Amino acid sequence: xxxxxxxxxxxxxxxxxxxxxxxxxxxxxxxxxxxxxxxxxxxxxxxxxxxxxxxxxxxxxxxxxxxxxxxxxxxxxxxxxxxxxxxxxxxxxxxxxxxxxxxxxxxxxxxxxxxxxxxxxxxxxxxxxxxxxxxxxxxxxxxxxxxxxxxxxxxxxxxxxxxxxxxxxxxxxxxxxxxxxxxxxxxxxxxxxxxxxxxxxxxxxxxxxxxxxxxxxxxxxxxxxxxxxxxxxxxxxxxxxxxxxxxxxxxxxxxxxxxxxxxxxxxxxxxxxxxxxxxxxxxxxxxxxxxxxxxxxxxxxxxxxxxxxxxxxxxxxxxxxxxxxxxxxxxxxxxxxxxxxxxxxxxxxxxxxxxxxxxxxxxxxxxxxxxxxxxxxxxxxxxxxxxxxxxxxxxxxxxxxxxxxxxxxxxxxxxxxxxxxxxxxxxxxxxxxxxxxxxxxxxxxxxxxxxxxxxxxxxxxxxxxxxxxxxxxxxxxxxxxxxxxxxxxxxxxxxxxxxxxxxxxxxxxxxxxxxxxxxxxxxxxxxxxxxxxxxxxxxxxxxxxxxxxxxxxxxxxxxxxxxxxxxxxxxxxxxxxxxxxxxxxxxxxxxxxxxxxxxxxxxxxxxxxxxxxxxxxxxxxxxxxxxxxxxxxxxxxxxxxxxxxxxxxxxxxxxxxxxxxxxxxxxxxxxxxxxxxxxxxxx
Numbered sequence: 001x002x003x004x005x006x007x008x009x010x011x012x013x014x015x016x017x018x019x020x021x022x023x024x025x026x027x028x029x030x031x032x033x034x035x036x037x038x039x040x041x042x043x044x045x046x047x048x049x050x051x052x053x054x055x056x057x058x059x060x061x062x063x064x065x066x067x068x069x070x071x072x073x074x075x076x077x078x079x080x081x082x083x084x085x086x087x088x089x090x091x092x093x094x095x096x097x098x099x100x101x102x103x104x105x106x107x108x109x110x111x112x113x114x115x116x117x118x119x120x121x122x123x124x125x126x127x128x129x130x131x132x133x134x135x136x137x138x139x140x141x142x143x144x145x146x147x148x149x150x151x152x153x154x155x156x157x158x159x160x161x162x163x164x165x166x167x168x169x170x171x172x173x174x175x176x177x178x179x180x181x182x183x184x185x186x187x188x189x190x191x192x193x194x195x196x197x198x199x200x201x202x203x204x205x206x207x208x209x210x211x212x213x214x215x216x217x218x219x220x221x222x223x224x225x226x227x228x229x230x231x232x233x234x235x236x237x238x239x240x241x242x243x244x245x246x247x248x249x250x251x252x253x254x255x256x257x258x259x260x261x262x263x264x265x266x267x268x269x270x271x272x273x274x275x276x277x278x279x280x281x282x283x284x285x286x287x288x289x290x291x292x293x294x295x296x297x298x299x300x301x302x303x304x305x306x307x308x309x310x311x312x313x314x315x316x317x318x319x320x321x322x323x324x325x326x327x328x329x330x331x332x333x334x335x336x337x338x339x340x341x342x343x344x345x346x347x348x349x350x351x352x353x354x355x356x357x358x359x360x361x362x363x364x365x366x367x368x369x370x371x372x373x374x375x376x377x378x379x380x381x382x383x384x385x386x387x388x389x390x391x392x393x394x395x396x397x398x399x400x401x402x403x404x405x406x407x408x409x410x411x412x413x414x415x416x417x418x419x420x421x422x423x424x425x426x427x428x429x430x431x432x433x434x435x436x437x438x439x440x441x442x443x444x445x446x447x448x449x450x451x452x453x454x455x456x457x458x459x460x461x462x463x464x465x466x467x468x469x470x471x472x473x474x475x476x477x478x479x480x481x482x483x484x485x486x487x488x489x490x491x492x493x494x495x496x497x498x499x500x501x502x503x504x505x506x507x508x509x510x511x512x513x514x515x516x517x518x519x520x521x522x523x524x525x526x527x528x529x530x531x532x533x534x535x536x537x538x539x540x541x542x543x544x545x546x547x548x549x550x551x552x553x554x555x556x557x558x559x560x561x562x563x564x565x566x567x568x569x570x571x572x573x574x575x576x577x578x579x580x581x582x583x584x585x586x587x588x589x590x591x592x593x594x595x596x597x598x599x600x601x602x603x604x605x606x607x608x609x610x611x612x613x614x615x616x617x618x619x620x621x622x623x624x625x626x627x628x629x630x631x632x633x634x635x636x637x638x639x640x641x642x643x644x645x646x647x648x649x650x651x652x653x654x655x656x657x658x659x660x661x662x663x664x665x666x667x668x669x670x671x672x673x674x675x676x677x678x679x680x681x682x683x
Contacts, residue, residue, distance in 0.1 A: 070101065088118060092127060104135060122148065122155045133165060141165060149178075153185045160194065172202060183211075186218050193227070205235055216248075222258040225249035226265050239273055259290055260298045267301070276309045299325050323347055335367045338379040345386065354395060361387045374417040381419050384408040388425065398433060405429065409445075418450030424458050431462070451482045456489070464496075472496060487513070487521040491528050503536065514548075530561075539569045554594075556601040559587035560608045567612065577619055584609040588628060592658070599654040603630055630654035 060066050077094040084090060091114035098107035111128040118124055125148035132141035145162035152158055159182045166175040179195045192215040199208040212228045225245055232242040246266045253259055263286035270279040283302040287295060327344040330337065341364035348357045364383050369376040384404065391401040405426040412418055423446035430438035443459040446452070456479040463471040476493040483489060490513035497506040510529040519525060526549055533542040546562045563583040570576030584605065591602035606629055613620035633655055636648045 073097065085117065088114070088121060088124060091118075091124070095127075095131065099131060099135070104137075107131065108140075119151055122152055122158055125152070125158060126161060129161065129165075138169065149181070153182075154187075156187065156191060159187075159191070163194075163198070167198075183214065183218075189215075189219055189221075189224065192218070196231075208235075216245075220252055222249065222253055222256060222262045225253070226262065229265070229269065233269070242269065254289055260286070260295055263290070264298060264301050267305070271305065271309075279305065280309075295325060331363075336369065338364070338367075338383060341367075341383060342386070345383075349390070349394075357390065361390070368411065372413050372416050377412070377417070377419075381408070381412075381422065384422070385425060388429070392429065401429060414449040418446075418452070420446070420450075420452040420454040423450075423452075423455055427458065427462075436466075447478065447482075453483070453486070453488075456482075460492075469500070484516055485518045485520050487519050487525045490516075490525055494528070494532070498532065506532065530565075534565070534569075542569070554587075554590060556587070556591075556605045559583060559605060563587075563609075563612070574619060577616055580612065581624070584612075592656075599630070599656070602656075603632075603654050606630070628657065630656040 058069075060069060077090070077097065080087075080090045081094070091110060095107045095110040095114070098104075098110055108131075111124070111131065114124055115128070125144065129141050129144040129148070132138075132144055142165075145158065145165065148155075148158045149162060159178065163175045163178050163182075166172075166178060175198065179198060182191060183195060192211065196208050196211050196215070199211060208231070212231060216224045216228055225248070229242040229245040229249075232238040232245060246262075246269060249262055250266065253262055256262070263282055267279045267282040267286075270276075270282060283298070283305060286298055287302065290298065324344075324347065327340060327347065330340040331344060334340070341360070345357065345360050345364065348360050361383070365380075365387065367380075369380050384407075388401050388404040388408070391397050391404055405422070408422055409426065412422065423442060427439040427442045427446075430436075430442060439462065443455060443462075446455045447459070456475060460472055460475045460479075463475065476489065476496065479489045480486070480493065490509065494506045494509040494513070497503075497509060510525070510532065513519070513525050514522070514529065526545075530542060530545055530549075533539075533545060542565065546558070546565065549558055550562070563580040566579035566583055567576045570579060587605050588602065588609075591598055591605065606625060610622065610625045610629065613622050613625055631654070633653045634650060635653050636650050638646050639649045640646050
């Protein structure tokens with residue numbers, strides 16, 4: 001079996017592996033000294049081609065040879081037709097050969113046989129009719145054309161060639177009748193225009209006008225009416241008739257997709273007729289009725305028209321119209337782009353039409369943000385603010401402004417978020433209208449629905465200006481109930497009582513404030529309380545307050561402030577200096593014994609102590625502090641990076657006097673261990 005496989009060219013897998021050709025390796029890759037281009041290769045291939053073998057020419061000398069030749073050729077054509085009856089080229093060649101033999105009857109028979117199976121092929125009809133015309137069989141040609149347009153009335157080429165033949169023969173009436181037959185099939189615009197040109201060639205103006213009337217009824221399109229109007233202007237300058245055509249077109253096609261082209265053509269027509277006001281009215285009518293997205297070219301034409309014929313106001317109006325078109329396009333694409341609405345409103349405000357401005361504002365505020373998140377509403381809310389300010393300042397419509405604020409406050413979901421700015425603007429507006437009851441009602445609703453620090457401050461400020469002390473106290477109490485951790489509220493409440501000389505009330509408020517479990521800025525509150533007691537001359541209470549503060553925090557600034565207070569509070573300066581030293585010494589002892597790791601705070605404390613002793617002059621004792629001052633050392637420590645590598649970072653450390661002895665002992669111990677280790681190695 002294996003030998004048989006090899007005999008007949010079949011190979012087993014092993015043989016196939018053995019006989020696979022090896023890939024040739026190109027060792028020398030340098031370019032050849034003689035380069036051959038593709039052009040040379042093609043030229044050589046062409047030169048080496050053998051000459052085409054053509055059959056020899058035959059000369060027919062008598063009728064017998066002619067008959068044999070014709071019989072042989074006809075048999076060849078008939079055989080080709082039997083093999084490929086669908087091939088039109090065979091029929092055409094057969095008919096043309098019969099025509100070349102002057103046997104027109106046979107040629108006509110071939111054309112008829114071809115049309116029996118392929119009568120829908122208009123090319124056959126055209127070639128058949130051209131055969132009849134070329135050989136001056138006019139009636140036969142008419143018969144062929146007539147049959148073709150009857151069977152294929154939607155093929156324009158057949159009609160055109162039929163009409164062309166009749167016109168060439170001078171049969172104008174017959175050509176007109178063929179046109180009429182063609183128009184009964186409602187062909188496209190090209191056919192109607194051909195009919196019109198035909199009538200115009202023979203100066204039949206009225207016939208052409210009647211055809212145009214039928215044309216615009218059959219094809220009520222912008223291009224048809226424009227052609228009709230231009231025809232009226234060109235043939236005798238019939239301005240009135242042309243204007244009527246345009247007006248009919250506007251009545252029918254004002255909402256058409258190509259209405260922009262119609263209006264531009266109509267306006268240019270009036271412009272050529274020196275009817276500037278008519279043209280301006282047409283442009284404005286078109287801009288009001290055409291959708292903005294399809295009127296870009298119209299705006300350009302209008303601006304150019306106004307620059308040529310209009311005054312300053314008209315030009316500005318045209319430019320505004322163009323910008324209006326751009327903004328309309330932007331807000332239609334993205335109605336939630338509030339920056340576009342702002343620009344659009346600003347444009348309309350520059351024009352000054354109140355109804356138009358209000359319309360844009362109403363359209364803008366109707367685009368409510370879809371998500372109830374404050375970040376989506378922050379730009380939107382300014383539309384309402386600008387709307388209200390416009391109604392108040394420009395139109396001076398009190399009730400409408402109040403309605404704008406009211407609707408805006410209804411729209412905001414106060415349970416999720418609110419805007420203090422809106423509440424305050426609404427209240428300030430009522431104050432400007434001398435409606436204090438309305439302002440109090442708005443601010444009261446704001447505190448009830450969405451309390452905010454700004455609202456409380458504004459409400460208290462208003463009542464304070466009106467010297468309503470009890471209302472201010474109630475508002476402060478409500479403020480602190482809502483936000484007991486707000487140190488600004490506690491401080492302002494206390495300062496309010498201090499301004500009224502209510503010392504005990506102010507002290508009680510401070511005491512209540514510092515007793516709160518959580519405060520946002522307690523240092524602000526304690527400082528104000530201490531300043532209050534110092535201003536009242538209550539030094540014992542101030543000392544007690546400092547001690548209470550030190551029970552809560554041992555920050556170095558508290559110690560320093562306490563010491564400075566003692567230095568300035570005593571009647572005798574020496575006693576004050578002693579008291580201040582005691583405080584500094586207490587603080588230093590605390591940092592030394594309790595929190596030795598807070599070296600930087602301790603160093604800061606000692607520096608302030610030294611500065612104070614220096615400031616005391618002769619009464620100061622700098623040596624007391626200098627013996628306690630630390631040394632500032634620059635050290636390095638190893639830190640690890642994010643990628644796992646290590647690096648050294650420099651930092652400052654402080655070495656205090658009591659730590660220097662310990663450091664020396666450590667050095668001696670390390671030296672003793674090293675010496676002992678060396679002695680053991682020698683042994």
